[in-house]
Amino acid sequence: MKVVVCIKQTPSTTAVLTVDTGGNVKWDDPGGKPNVLNPWDEYAVEEGIRLKENHGATDVIVLTAGSEESQEALKTSLAMGCTAAILVSDAAFSGSDTTGTARILAAAINKVGGVDIAVFGKQAIDGDTGLTPMQVARKLGWTPLTYVSAIKEVGGGKITVERLLDDGKETVTANLPVVISVVKEINEPRYPSLMGIRKASRAEIPTWGAGDLAVAGGAGAAASKVDWSNIYAIPPRVGSVEMITADTVEEQARILADKLFEEKVI
Amino acid sequence: MDFQLTEEQREFRHVVHEFVAKELKPLARHTDESGEFNWTAVKKMGPLGLLGLEVPEEYGGAAVDAISAAIAIEELGWGCGSTALAISAHNGLALGPIVKYGTEAQKQEWLPPLATGKGKLGCLSLTEPGAGSDLQGGVRTTAVKEGDSWIIDGQKMWMTNASISDLMVVLVRTDPGGGSRSLSHILVPTNTPGITVAPAEKKMGLKGSPTHAVTFDEVRVPLSNLLGTEGRGLQQTLATLDSGRVGIGALAVGLGQAAYEAAIKYAHERETFGQPIKRHQAVQWMLADAATELQAARLMVYWAAWLKGLGKPYTKEAAMAKLFATEVSERVCRNAIQVHGGYGYSAEFEVERLYRDTRLMTIGEGTSEIQRLVIARHILDL
Numbered sequence: 001m002k003v004v005v006c007i008k009q010t011p012s013t014t015a016v017l018t019v020d021t022g023g024n025v026k027w028d029d030p031g032g033k034p035n036v037l038n039p040w041d042e043y044a045v046e047e048g049i050r051l052k053e054n055h056g057a058t059d060v061i062v063l064t065a066g067s068e069e070s071q072e073a074l075k076t077s078l079a080m081g082c083t084a085a086i087l088v089s090d091a092a093f094s095g096s097d098t099t100g101t102a103r104i105l106a107a108a109i110n111k112v113g114g115v116d117i118a119v120f121g122k123q124a125i126d127g128d129t130g131l132t133p134m135q136v137a138r139k140l141g142w143t144p145l146t147y148v149s150a151i152k153e154v155g156g157g158k159i160t161v162e163r164l165l166d167d168g169k170e171t172v173t174a175n176l177p178v179v180i181s182v183v184k185e186i187n188e189p190r191y192p193s194l195m196g197i198r199k200a201s202r203a204e205i206p207t208w209g210a211g212d213l214a215v216a217g218g219a220g221a222a223a224s225k226v227d228w229s230n231i232y233a234i235p236p237r238v239g240s241v242e243m244i245t246a247d248t249v250e251e252q253a254r255i256l257a258d259k260l261f262e263e264k265v266i
Numbered sequence: 267m268d269f270q271l272t273e274e275q276r277e278f279r280h281v282v283h284e285f286v287a288k289e290l291k292p293l294a295r296h297t298d299e300s301g302e303f304n305w306t307a308v309k310k311m312g313p314l315g316l317l318g319l320e321v322p323e324e325y326g327g328a329a330v331d332a333i334s335a336a337i338a339i340e341e342l343g344w345g346c347g348s349t350a351l352a353i354s355a356h357n358g359l360a361l362g363p364i365v366k367y368g369t370e371a372q373k374q375e376w377l378p379p380l381a382t383g384k385g386k387l388g389c390l391s392l393t394e395p396g397a398g399s400d401l402q403g404g405v406r407t408t409a410v411k412e413g414d415s416w417i418i419d420g421q422k423m424w425m426t427n428a429s430i431s432d433l434m435v436v437l438v439r440t441d442p443g444g445g446s447r448s449l450s451h452i453l454v455p456t457n458t459p460g461i462t463v464a465p466a467e468k469k470m471g472l473k474g475s476p477t478h479a480v481t482f483d484e485v486r487v488p489l490s491n492l493l494g495t496e497g498r499g500l501q502q503t504l505a506t507l508d509s510g511r512v513g514i515g516a517l518a519v520g521l522g523q524a525a526y527e528a529a530i531k532y533a534h535e536r537e538t539f540g541q542p543i544k545r546h547q548a549v550q551w552m553l554a555d556a557a558t559e560l561q562a563a564r565l566m567v568y569w570a571a572w573l574k575g576l577g578k579p580y581t582k583e584a585a586m587a588k589l590f591a592t593e594v595s596e597r598v599c600r601n602a603i604q605v606h607g608g609y610g611y612s613a614e615f616e617v618e619r620l621y622r623d624t625r626l627m628t629i630g631e632g633t634s635e636i637q638r639l640v641i642a643r644h645i646l647d648l
Contacts, residue, residue, distance in 0.1 A: 194315030194328035
């Protein structure tokens with residue numbers, strides 16, 4: 001059984017982002033690394049590794065589409081225990097929207113070949129769309145199983161999972177291959193081991209470009225339906241403070257209550 | 267010269283830092299106040315590699331280089347002094363001599379469970395009621411051969427980790443004639459009949475790292491439990507302490523770094539005379555000194571670790587690094603309390619614990635005075 005874990009490198013959760021007047025976004029994290037493996041994807045990587053440890057998967061290949069810098073997140077995944085990594089990177093793919101990214105990932109999964117399960121985190125902390133797993137499933141023509149909180153059984157060409165939905169849990173069985181997206185309830189991601197880091201730092205990660213993949217339908221900025229033409233920093237909230245003065249506390253309270261009624265707060 | 271950590275070392279630091287920030291630092295106050303050893307975090311250290319830092323991979327260890335090992339202890343110290351001391355002692359004092367002097371059978375038996383966290387920890391047993399740094403003449407615990415066994419009798423003091431260990435590396439007198447070749451190391455499983463571990467000592471700091479007096483009353487272990495060469499226990503101990511001193515130096519840097527960061531944060535937040543206290547020169551100077559001295563201490567620790575990794579002599583450098591780093595740490599923690607003013611004296615603030623914790627660093631594994639003695643012997647050909 002072959003598993004592909006699709007990940008994304010994102011700004012760290014503690015990174016400080018700034019947007020200049022030209023709409024250019026920069027970020028840094030003085031206390032740590034500015035870019036990390038998308039925190040939601042840590043659960044996907046962990047579940048991929050558990051498919052190997054508990055369900056007999058032979059390969060757990062971590063895959064990302066992004067810049068050269070994304071190698072770092074791939075190495076983190078290798079250090080956790082993935083068996084191989086692939087970076088899809090090409091200037092022609094830059095500026096892709098989620099549909100374009102899904103086309104790229106689907107093409108890469110097809111190129112890997114023989115994949116039974118593609119695992120995703122439920123969303124990325126930067127774009128926060130949560131669309132990519134579904135779109136990749138659609139492009140591949142595979143069954144999407146989203147918000148998976150437990151993998152119950154894998155075998156006989158089928159997979160049984162538990163899905164965590166707003167109104168409860170449901171257990172579903174689907175024929176392989178499938179695309180699953182996982183929620184944080186599924187596991188506790190392991191830390192990359194020191195032994196794993198050493199192996200990962202020496203790993204050669206192949207890079208696939210536009211010439212290596214048959215991306216159907218187009219990708220990159222030209223094919224993007226999403227418009228990023230106006231990027232700006234969120235203006236700070238403007239407020240004012242009014243101190244209520246009166247002779248007695250009771251009077252102050254009455255004035256306060258009146259004002260709150262006026263403003264329809266109470 | 268290259269003062270850059272390698273990519274691998276930077277990644278080690280990042281991963282250990284993240285682990286410590288999540289699993290140790292938030293519980294450090296509870297660990298100190300309750301005296302409960304943080305087993306939850308320590309059990310997670312096994313798969314990470316922190317319990318077998320310099321143990322070869324074939325025995326389940328992480329086999330990291332000496333600088334990475336120092337970085338790991340530094341980061342642990344930044345998060346929780348108690349847990350860091352236990353892990354530093356486990357790695358440097360217990361596993362270190364087994365890796366260096368153990369037979370293949372001893373390594374096969376003890377390293378995999380200890381390095382992977384499947385068992386408990388390990389500890390080194392040197393100090394006695396009448397023997398601290400004067401081990402050669404002071405050790406009274408004896409091991410006598412009887413048939414196929416060693417029979418051990420005596421009493422040890424200040425044994426870090428004794429109650430949370432599966433194995434003790436015990437320094438014993440095997441030649442009653444005395445002299446520099448009269449001591450040996452023997453591996454003693456902690457569940458051997460005849461061992462009595464006294465309740466944990468009540469200490470000023472590091473309360474989550476249990477320290478015990480231990481009595482050996484006709485403790486019988488196989489002759490094959492001799493570690494290294496019979497009669498070379500003193501030399502093996504001194505070599506082990508060289509490595510341990512790098513660890514204590516690193517731990518002290520970590521404690522000092524935590525105090526420095528707390529003081530920097532407080533200097534931004536606290537206002538007096540209408541401005542943040544970071545605007546006051548008295549505070550600026552304390553923090554500037556802390557930044558400078560911590561950096562120097564860190565470089566000295568890495569320097570000693572680097573020499574160790576190259577297999578070069580580093581006794582003097584380890585003593586220098588330990589002496590300087592621990593005294594810097596004490597000063598930085600002291601001044602961090604000063605920056606906090608009255609609040610710094612309150613147990614509500616982290617710096618109070620850090621000051622108590624770092625106080626041991628200038629004492630354990632050789633006091634500052636012993637370090638100066640070691641350095642003096644080297645530079646004066648004494």
